[in-house]
Amino acid sequence: MYYLWFVTCDEDLAAVTVDGATEWKNPTGARATRGATAARARAGHPAHPRPSFSSGFLPGAMIPYVRFFAVATAAYALLAVVWAAASARSWADVGPLQHAIAAVIALALIEQAMWFGDYAHFNRVGHRPAATTLAAVAVGCARRTLCRGVALAVAMGTGAVTPSLGAAKGKLAALCGTYMVAASALGALTSVGQVDDLTGGARALLGLPVAALDAVCVLWLFSSLSKTLATVAARRAAAKLDLYRRFTNALAVMVWASIAFTAYETYAKVTDPFAARWRLEWVHTAFWVALDAAFTAAVALLFRPCPAAARFAYSEADAESEYSTLEKGGSGIAALGGGKAPLPALEVDGGGKRE
Secondary structure (H helix, E strand, O other), X not given: OXXXXXXXXXXXXXXXXXXXXXXXXXXOOOEOOHHHHHHHHHOOOOOXXXXXXXXXXXXXHHHHHHHHHHHHHHHHHHHHHHHXXXXXXXXXXOOHHHHHXXXXXXXXXXXXXXXXXHHHHHHHHOXXXXXXXXHHHXXXXXXXXXXXXXXXXXXXXXXOOEOOOOOHHHHHHHHHHHHHHHHHHHHHHHHOOXXXXXXXXXXXXXXXXXXXXXXXXHHHHHHXXXXXXXXXXXXXXXXXXXXXXXXXXXXXXXXHHHHHHHHHHHHHHHHOOOOOXXXXXXXXXXXXXXXXXXXXXXXXXXXXXXXXXXXHOOOHHHHHHHHHHHHHHOOHHHHHOOOXXXXXXXXXXXXXXXX
């Protein structure tokens, strides 16, 4: 966004109004190859610089978005190809969780491609296509909502510790639906509306519900993971315990990285009220996109379809083993801590059992 100020100290001009239209274009990225310039000079024609992503109507702070979203689109396309190949190779092991992860990757790919097209069009013609921008916002909100729903379902042990969501299904649907509405409102008004020109209170009014829902989601995630880890430990399922510990570590890294970068963003905005560091503005968006991509890749790696995935699936034998342990030892932890009841069978990676 550009600002044009007319300043005068003459009081007689206080009532003067200026109207009309201005056209602003960023020429800093225009470039011409040395050979082409010399050839045009010998022919007697003026040298026309070859336009690049950096030359166009985009403001300087937005120029890096074109290249960044092109790279993000390519990265998600590569992840989609790898996931499709893994699914095709082990199609018999693809379950609802793998389908949900595939949907998250597909939505992410579409979202990044839409943002690339949005900024490329803006750079080329000088205005943002509202329809494309709103579509990119909607797809992005759907991806984030689905990603949170999948993470919560995994944290609750669905398909691994319990056969279904059970009573939590309604609560999860309500949380995801509310988040979708709040995130869509914030994204649409920030990208298409004039929120950036209003006071900080307008942004806070729209951002607080999303932040509060994210906080609820994080608390629910870790509380559910704590219960799931305790259940898996009681069942002595070594493979599942290792899987959920890795998932917990990935989630913890993402949460701590989010907190650290949020603190940095707050510091940057407080210490730079006039946007003097506008050249780094794109980093604020790029970080969250990169963090989402890294977490998506980590979850895809942990829950990829493969013949060994059967070890992580829910089975009635696991529930019966836990029930037997609770009956004999009072609790899974008590039985493991030196009770007289025999230890339940321990799963090992080779698929066999060890007493």
